[in-house]
Amino acid sequence: MGTTQLQAAPEPKYWHLKTVLSEALDSEFAVGEILPNERDLAARFGVARATLRQALEQLELEGRLQRRRGVGTTVAPPRVGVAVAATGQDRPGAGSDAWQAVDCAPGAAPAPVAALLDSAPGAQVHVVRRTRVSHGQPVAAELLYVPGSSVPGLGDAEAPCGASRARAVLRELRRLGLDGEDRSVELGSARAEDAKELDRLPGAPVLVVTTRYLSRGATVAVSVATYRADTCRLTFGDTGGVEFDRSLHAQAS
Amino acid sequence: MGTTQLQAAPEPKYWHLKTVLSEALDSEFAVGEILPNERDLAARFGVARATLRQALEQLELEGRLQRRRGVGTTVAPPRVGVAVAATGQDRPGAGSDAWQAVDCAPGAAPAPVAALLDSAPGAQVHVVRRTRVSHGQPVAAELLYVPGSSVPGLGDAEAPCGASRARAVLRELRRLGLDGEDRSVELGSARAEDAKELDRLPGAPVLVVTTRYLSRGATVAVSVATYRADTCRLTFGDTGGVEFDRSLHAQAS
Numbered sequence: 001m002g003t004t005q006l007q008a009a010p011e012p013k014y015w016h017l018k019t020v021l022s023e024a025l026d027s028e029f030a031v032g033e034i035l036p037n038e039r040d041l042a043a044r045f046g047v048a049r050a051t052l053r054q055a056l057e058q059l060e061l062e063g064r065l066q067r068r069r070g071v072g073t074t075v076a077p078p079r080v081g082v083a084v085a086a087t088g089q090d091r092p093g094a095g096s097d098a099w100q101a102v103d104c105a106p107g108a109a110p111a112p113v114a115a116l117l118d119s120a121p122g123a124q125v126h127v128v129r130r131t132r133v134s135h136g137q138p139v140a141a142e143l144l145y146v147p148g149s150s151v152p153g154l155g156d157a158e159a160p161c162g163a164s165r166a167r168a169v170l171r172e173l174r175r176l177g178l179d180g181e182d183r184s185v186e187l188g189s190a191r192a193e194d195a196k197e198l199d200r201l202p203g204a205p206v207l208v209v210t211t212r213y214l215s216r217g218a219t220v221a222v223s224v225a226t227y228r229a230d231t232c233r234l235t236f237g238d239t240g241g242v243e244f245d246r247s248l249h250a251q252a253s
Numbered sequence: 254m255g256t257t258q259l260q261a262a263p264e265p266k267y268w269h270l271k272t273v274l275s276e277a278l279d280s281e282f283a284v285g286e287i288l289p290n291e292r293d294l295a296a297r298f299g300v301a302r303a304t305l306r307q308a309l310e311q312l313e314l315e316g317r318l319q320r321r322r323g324v325g326t327t328v329a330p331p332r333v334g335v336a337v338a339a340t341g342q343d344r345p346g347a348g349s350d351a352w353q354a355v356d357c358a359p360g361a362a363p364a365p366v367a368a369l370l371d372s373a374p375g376a377q378v379h380v381v382r383r384t385r386v387s388h389g390q391p392v393a394a395e396l397l398y399v400p401g402s403s404v405p406g407l408g409d410a411e412a413p414c415g416a417s418r419a420r421a422v423l424r425e426l427r428r429l430g431l432d433g434e435d436r437s438v439e440l441g442s443a444r445a446e447d448a449k450e451l452d453r454l455p456g457a458p459v460l461v462v463t464t465r466y467l468s469r470g471a472t473v474a475v476s477v478a479t480y481r482a483d484t485c486r487l488t489f490g491d492t493g494g495v496e497f498d499r500s501l502h503a504q505a506s
Contacts, residue, residue, distance in 0.1 A: 015445060015455040058456045061442040079439060182490035185438050186332060187458055187482040189314040192268060202268040203311045205440055205458065229440040236489065237435035 014054035079233040093174030099130040101166035141194040142225040150220040180214035205229040267307035346427030352383040354419035394447040395478040403473040433467035458482040
């Protein structure tokens with residue numbers, strides 16, 4: 001702890017600094033506290049500012065620090081576990097929905113979404129926008145692509161856009177009966193619109209969860225949800241999800 | 254496409270550049286091709302090198318570019334879907350194991366792992382190291398923490414370390430019978446040891462998958478697995494996982 005030892009594999013300078021900084025965060029700073037500015041920190045640890053910045057980026061990736069416009073760099077609270085349920089209770093239209101419908105508009109499915117839906121590229125679909133809030137914080141923004149053929153009962157008389165239209169599409173999905181899903185999780189960067197909803201800068205690291213919803217073996221809707229990677233830990237499983245005091249990985253490293 | 258339009262919310266310069274660069278990648282470059290150096294690229298797009306670097310970082314986050322030591326920046330192949338199965342077939346010790354046991358040594362469980370195992374901080378456990386290879390590439394490095402109480406049949410006569418010891422621990426876990434698991438996925442940065450196994454620089458973005466394995470309601474092992482975020486898309490689900498041509502999010506943005 002805190003001493004420098006020669007190792008078989010040379011570690012980059014920023015990596016060693018990250019470890020030292022991490023220990024300083026544990027012992028000297030409280031959650032929410034603002035860190036000294038980069039110049040002072042670089043001087044204190046005797047490193048170049050470029051090295052310092054790399055170490056701060058690492059700690060941001062690990063969820064230990066948050067950088068916010070107009071505030072500076074603060075010590076982050078522990079990440080919040082957000083359930084990405086495989087139990088079916090969170091399927092679009094289900095009663096216990098953690099998502100809030102924002103609006104709905106007709107739009108073209110991007111090529112990869114169209115491929116998952118087995119429809120022609122550029123085919124018109126209903127695009128439902130939803131957001132997810134956890135512990136009072138926006139944690140995810142979603143685009144849900146629903147082909148017209150999945151919701152044949154959707155009346156033309158209803159408003160063509162807006163939140164009520166979104167709720168109508170979700171109601172029809174519930175009527176259709178979703179009975180399965182596939183999911184993938186990958187790293188991405190926040191698109192400008194998502195960044196605004198998530199209170200982040202465009203390009204901030206996000207976890208992109210793509211879900212293909214099935215009904216009787218056919219894909220009837222595709223969701224592309226963008227979760228804040230700084231504040232969220234996605235949980236999976238039947239027994240309520242793994243809950244930790246803080247990021248396991250940060251402590252284990 | 255390619256034209257600059259005034260928008261209600263001003264986008265950062267690097268964000269616009271990212272979009273332009275992304276289109277150039279699609280139209281002018283093949284997978285594996287080396288990009289021109291930063292100076293030339295900055296000149297071509299008429300931006301400062303700092304702006305260019307930010308845009309390149311975004312594209313790296315999205316899996317479009319790879320930066321490799323001694324090679325430069327190349328156009329990345331599409332991400333590979335890696336199944337993080339919930340079907341139980343991939344539980345440690347199961348026959349269809351995608352993981353290779355590397356070694357095993359006694360060690361202290363980090364505090365959060367000890368908490369999940371419901372044991373005292375610093376308690377000695379078996380630490381099994383495993384790696385996962387997909388399509389000839391290392392995709393994940395794992396530390397599997399197994400308390401002695403979970404594997405009472407483990408003979409003291411066997412070698413205390415090494416791959417054969419690791420296989421003995423996995424065999425005893427299979428004998429115990431794992432019957433459930435909880436999982437979480439979060440963003441992290443590669444620890445030095447993991448980075449070496451994954452052929453990355455320490456601190457590279459990774460997806461950290463923490464799994465708590467259960468047997469008759471009790472937690473009997475905890476796995477902390479580090480997946481390359483640049484090349485992997487984690488897939489979940491019963492029907493084989495979502496497979497795309499390329500990153501959905503990159504195309505959808």
